[in-house]
Amino acid sequence: MPRHVLVAGGAGFIGSLTAKALLERGDQVTVLDNLSTGLLSQVPEGAAFVEASIGSRAEVAELLASSPIDACICFAGLIAAGESMTEPGRYFANNVGETTVLLEELINARVHEFVFSSSAAVYGEPLFTPMTETHPTQPTSVYGETKLMIEQVLAWMARQGSLRYVALRYFNAAGAVEGHAEAHEPETHLIPLAISAAKGERPPLQVFGSDYPTPDGTCIRDYIHINDLATAHLAALDSLAQGTTALVCNLGTSHGYSVREVLSAIEEVTGLVVPFTLANRRPGDPAELVASCDLARDVLGWVPTRSSLNQMIADAWHATKGDAV
Ligand code: UFG
Numbered sequence: 001m002p003r004h005v006l007v008a009g010g011a012g013f014i015g016s017l018t019a020k021a022l023l024e025r026g027d028q029v030t031v032l033d034n035l036s037t038g039l040l041s042q043v044p045e046g047a048a049f050v051e052a053s054i055g056s057r058a059e060v061a062e063l064l065a066s067s068p069i070d071a072c073i074c075f076a077g078l079i080a081a082g083e084s085m086t087e088p089g090r091y092f093a094n095n096v097g098e099t100t101v102l103l104e105e106l107i108n109a110r111v112h113e114f115v116f117s118s119s120a121a122v123y124g125e126p127l128f129t130p131m132t133e134t135h136p137t138q139p140t141s142v143y144g145e146t147k148l149m150i151e152q153v154l155a156w157m158a159r160q161g162s163l164r165y166v167a168l169r170y171f172n173a174a175g176a177v178e179g180h181a182e183a184h185e186p187e188t189h190l191i192p193l194a195i196s197a198a199k200g201e202r203p204p205l206q207v208f209g210s211d212y213p214t215p216d217g218t219c220i221r222d223y224i225h226i227n228d229l230a231t232a233h234l235a236a237l238d239s240l241a242q243g244t245t246a247l248v249c250n251l252g253t254s255h256g257y258s259v260r261e262v263l264s265a266i267e268e269v270t271g272l273v274v275p276f277t278l279a280n281r282r283p284g285d286p287a288e289l290v291a292s293c294d295l296a297r298d299v300l301g302w303v304p305t306r307s308s309l310n311q312m313i314a315d316a317w318h319a320t321k322g323d324a325v
Helices: 013-024 057-066 081-086 088-108 142-159 190-198 226-241 259-270 294-300 309-320
Strands: 004-008 028-033 048-051 071-074 113-119 164-170 172-174 205-208 223-225 246-251 276-279
Touching (some): 013 226, 028 057, 057 088, 071 226, 081 088, 088 142, 113 142, 113 226, 142 164, 142 246, 164 226, 172 309, 190 205, 190 309, 205 259, 223 226, 223 309, 226 294, 246 294
Parallel strands (some): 004 071, 113 164, 164 246, 172 223
């Protein structure tokens, strides 16, 4: 049955993709976004749009009073782990304070189904790998702590019967859709930086650490295509509609690639050489982050379909050239 979904942060990259996928399957969508990092041009055609912050209580209450919303997906939040260490107050106020206001207003309006963008950053240093959802959570960044705090708020609200939720812990988002790559300013992510270096648009890539206890000495990560992340949110909504009360799920592929393997794959896909230098470790980087994805498969029926390393790199590469992917 078509539903009316509130997509908070739906002018952002993964939020707008998810909003589009919801519309394509016949759901009704209202996007709530303060456009602090999102773009109005990314809100898909067919979605209603309200420009406000998730922490603007009066505006959120008015929106919920005027539209009968069935469920909410929240992508809104600050996402830079490095920045969170220099501006902790802003991260706690935005990611924890504002999200809590949104949750309160949803409960007041009797919207009881909530999907939350969480992160592998909640785990901190891995004690074992692949990491299951039961792995201890000891975030090494303020960003990870803010995601964990909202997971705890959700767990308490669910325990009290106020709402039902799915928290999705993204591993390393990668790839591009329809010629659009995720762009950050400043860019800190490996794949876009390495592609720019290969194109000569940036200086050689700095490989942060080559003395990690991994086979080639560089960090291992589990990369997941943004399109697969978007479809996981639809599966999470479906599971809530079927009565799920509380679920925390990893979103990755269960396969890890080292920085050197990623650079080799970029060279293979693009036919260019990625110039790089070996640099010191970046503070806060764990040696290996690989998800166990059994729960997402078994409970949500979600299986990534576009997340082979070469496919993600090809999509990101074509997007930098403006090709449709
Ligand atoms: N790296 C380099 N050089 C660079 C950039 C990155 O060597 O110029 C390395 C990093 O040290 C790391 C790997 O490439 O080992 C991936 O780094 P990214 O910056 O692309 O991504 P992170 O693993 O640091 O973090 C991302 C998200 C986090 C999320 C995490 C979950 O940004 O929010 O994935 O796995 F928590």
